[in-house]
Amino acid sequence: MKLNEKQLQDFKRKFSDILNEKDIITDQDTIAPHLSDWVGNISGSSILMLTPRNKEQVSKILMLCNDKNIAVVPQGGNTGSVASGIPNGEIILSLKKMNKIISIMPDDYSITVESGCILSQVQDAAMEASRFFPLSIGSEGSCTIGGNISTNAGGISVLKYGNMRDLVLGLEVVLQDGKIMNSLKRLRKDNSGYATKHMFMGAEGTLGIITAASLRLFPKIENKVTAFASLRDLDATIQLLETLKSFSGELLSSYELIPKIGLDIAITHGDDLKSPISDVKEWNVIIEYSDTKNNDNANESLQNTLAYAIEKELVCDAAIASSLSQTQNIWKIRKAIVEHQPKLGGEIKHDVSVPVSCVPEFIRSTTQKLVEYLPGVRPVPYGHIGDGNIHFNVCPPRSYNSDVFKQSTEEIREIVYGNAHTFGGSFAAEHGVGLIKKKQMLKYKDEVELQLMKDLKSFLDPKNILNPGKIF
Numbered sequence: 001m002k003l004n005e006k007q008l009q010d011f012k013r014k015f016s017d018i019l020n021e022k023d024i025i026t027d028q029d030t031i032a033p034h035l036s037d038w039v040g041n042i043s044g045s046s047i048l049m050l051t052p053r054n055k056e057q058v059s060k061i062l063m064l065c066n067d068k069n070i071a072v073v074p075q076g077g078n079t080g081s082v083a084s085g086i087p088n089g090e091i092i093l094s095l096k097k098m099n100k101i102i103s104i105m106p107d108d109y110s111i112t113v114e115s116g117c118i119l120s121q122v123q124d125a126a127m128e129a130s131r132f133f134p135l136s137i138g139s140e141g142s143c144t145i146g147g148n149i150s151t152n153a154g155g156i157s158v159l160k161y162g163n164m165r166d167l168v169l170g171l172e173v174v175l176q177d178g179k180i181m182n183s184l185k186r187l188r189k190d191n192s193g194y195a196t197k198h199m200f201m202g203a204e205g206t207l208g209i210i211t212a213a214s215l216r217l218f219p220k221i222e223n224k225v226t227a228f229a230s231l232r233d234l235d236a237t238i239q240l241l242e243t244l245k246s247f248s249g250e251l252l253s254s255y256e257l258i259p260k261i262g263l264d265i266a267i268t269h270g271d272d273l274k275s276p277i278s279d280v281k282e283w284n285v286i287i288e289y290s291d292t293k294n295n296d297n298a299n300e301s302l303q304n305t306l307a308y309a310i311e312k313e314l315v316c317d318a319a320i321a322s323s324l325s326q327t328q329n330i331w332k333i334r335k336a337i338v339e340h341q342p343k344l345g346g347e348i349k350h351d352v353s354v355p356v357s358c359v360p361e362f363i364r365s366t367t368q369k370l371v372e373y374l375p376g377v378r379p380v381p382y383g384h385i386g387d388g389n390i391h392f393n394v395c396p397p398r399s400y401n402s403d404v405f406k407q408s409t410e411e412i413r414e415i416v417y418g419n420a421h422t423f424g425g426s427f428a429a430e431h432g433v434g435l436i437k438k439k440q441m442l443k444y445k446d447e448v449e450l451q452l453m454k455d456l457k458s459f460l461d462p463k464n465i466l467n468p469g470k471i472f
């Protein structure tokens with residue numbers, strides 16, 4: 001049930017037994033930024049936002065909501081891309097005030113934090129203890145650990161360290177009836193029955209409220225080397241990836257695809273960005289090596305591997321950054337594609353994955369199908385190619401009316417998602433399902449698996465008070 005104006009006063013009184021007055025927010029100007037996501041997909045509504053400061057308060061809020069059949073939508077930094085944290089009349093439960101680093105155990109290579117901690121806060125805390133927390137995404141200055149876990153966030157370091165799921169040792173979760181599941185263990189090994197923590201990861205806030213997490217840390221990175229390479233063709237992207245892995249193993253930490261059209265967008269619209277090489281080919285990659293040793297090892301290894309790849313005609317030209325500003329320039333190109341792509345007259349976003357070896361054929365065949373559907377259409381497939389994850393965004397033909405282009409959204413989505421499916425891929429690689437991909441969930445998810453998910457949801461949230469209407 002959603003809250004109406006009449007119930008609001010009654011509930012405000014009840015919540016004031018649990019929370020400070022200033023943590024019960026009804027001012028619409030304060031609530032407004034929480035009603036839409038940064039992609040601008042959906043505009044939601046809510047007349048009440050609660051900002052608890054500890055797990056006991058979260059527990060009491062859920063106990064009351066469950067009792068009165070009132071639904072809540074958990075929110076962290078609201079940087080999600082599929083409108084999974086956007087309310088449709090429900091109460092917003094913002095975890096952002098629960099932002100304490102609870103403990104850091106360098107010897108255990110672990111950190112325990114409240115779920116409202118900003119990702120960069122956790123990265124910094126790890127660094128201060130001479131450790132490294134590897135999750136790295138463009139929104140790291142705003143997104144929260146709770147959101148990262150609930151979306152199983154990916155980013156540019158998955159190749160070496162895995163998704164957020166791989167970085168979680170233990171969780172503390174408040175269930176729909178207010179019970180607190182304390183599984184904040186720092187253990188690498190714990191085979192004591194079902195791994196219940198995994199149910200809440202990637203669940204987009206539909207199964208429980210994550211209030212704290214124990215996370216894995218790694219040895220501090222002392223040296224990073226970044227390169228930009230222009231490749232012979234699309235097939236060379238996967239051949240080069242294999243070469244880098246076999247020559248340099250664990251040093252390789254990021255491998256991102258940058259098509260020429262993406263580079264052009266970044267250079268044209270980005271803030272004073274320069275192409276790292278002069279003769280840019282159609283397909284390019286950003287390569288990053290990271291090393292725990294502060295010596296020339298990573299640099300030499302990357303130089304030697306690129307020299308070999310040039311000799312084998314996989315790589316046409318490459319530049320290794322030799323200063324901080326050159327490194328920043330390369331990574332800013334990657335970020336500028338995300339930011340400025342809509343300037344090509346609009347964009348239809350897709351976050352898909354296929355097996356790594358299928359990426360070249362997937363990009364070629366999807367492009368062909370799109371061009372057959374709408375001649376002149378401009379695909380911009382870029383991103384985490386080392387994980388088989390492509391942000392296959394599609395821009396309209398030059399001088400095409402952007403409103404007319406938007407009318408093709410459903411058809412274009414079906415071409416991209418449908419083709420990913422034929423390659424054994426996923427329509428939701430790292431951003432989740434939320435409200436935006438519910439249709440694809442029904443169409444592409446294995447029926448038995450989908451039913452199992454629905455059964456789990458009914459069991460853990462029988463009154464459907466946790467982020468209702470999301471995922472399915």
Ligand SMILES: Cc1cc2nc3c(=O)[nH]c(=O)nc-3n(C[C@H](O)[C@H](O)[C@H](O)COP(=O)(O)OP(=O)(O)OC[C@H]3O[C@@H](n4cnc5c(N)ncnc54)[C@H](O)[C@@H]3O)c2cc1C
Pocket residue numbers: 038073074075076077078079080081084085095115116136137138139142143144145146147148149150151152153154155156203204205206208209210211338430431467
């Ligand atoms: C510039 C930019 C770059 C990005 N790059 C990447 C990228 O490379 N890889 C990637 O994976 N994502 C990326 N994202 C998407 C986004 O940042 C991630 O999905 C992030 O993990 C969301 O965290 P958040 O705190 O903002 O969550 P929110 O957007 O607030 O919420 C996301 C979901 O988690 C739920 N939730 C939030 N907190 C909790 C909690 N404590 N308990 C239970 N449920 C909760 C919400 O209900 C919602 O369903 C990017 C976003 C931006 C703006």
